[in-house]
Amino acid sequence: MDQLMSALADPERLRLYARIVLDELPPNEADSPAARKHLGRLISAGLVERLDDGSLRAGPEVFRRARTPEPTTGVPRHLTGFFARGRLTAIPVRAAVRHELLLHLTDTLFDTDRTYSEHEINEALYSVHDDTAALRRYCVSDGLLVREKDGSDYRVPQHA
Template sequence: MDQLLAALADPERLRLYARIVLDELPPREAESPVARKHLGRLLANGLVERLPDGSLRADPAVFRRAPGQVDAHPTVPRRLTGFFAHGRLTTIPVRPVVRHELLVHLTDTLFDADRSYSEREINDAFRTVHDDTAALRRYCVTDGLLVRERDGSAYRRW
């Protein structure tokens, strides 16, 4: 429950959440850089979900779940815990071996092996743990963990 309250503690994020609850957030506004930044935290905590048509819906059931069921990410491997705080990645490791281990963990927990993802879906998933989605996406592609279609239209887990 503390994570939910922390996610709503930011006034800008709380306003965004309220607009989603009241269905007053136009899709164009949801794509603004400020909204996308705050939306990542709302998505990560299960307060908001993105529907297949791309629209957003607030999930009030998240407030009724038991405290242990709110965590959006499985347990982080012990070796990687120093890179996380409050469920968010604080820094991307510089050492290639450690960074690769982190990327394997993220791709295993965020993406299904049997489906394709749009770049937007990849960014939304990575935004749940870190704001630099481009770096995470690029590292995953160069490490061979995500395969990008030649035309850039879709990604899939390798």
């Protein structure tokens, strides 16, 4: 991506690239000394290609290839659509999918050998989503977290 940005950083090169993208560069102008100087850099960066007939083509695929992948988060592949930048963007509506998501969260956020206060549960859940009450409630109702009758403590059951 840095090579692409560097190639487009020069205003003259950027204008030339824009004219190629918009197909507004006459063939004779592409062979001028000024255009050739910048064209070599655009071609080497992969922004432009010269076709067999001598015409120039700029395709968007170079940007798709250069896109920086999101960091690996350990989220199961079928649940990655619910996350962006490490945060949960939506709580799944379908109960089965929501349960899988909650199972992933409880497995990654909580240890089975300790108890947690409600505040600790909320802090952990807040690290992935703002609606901690909903996530906590779903975890309890799905049996992934057990809450003491007085509401003072939570724990992950041994079988989950």
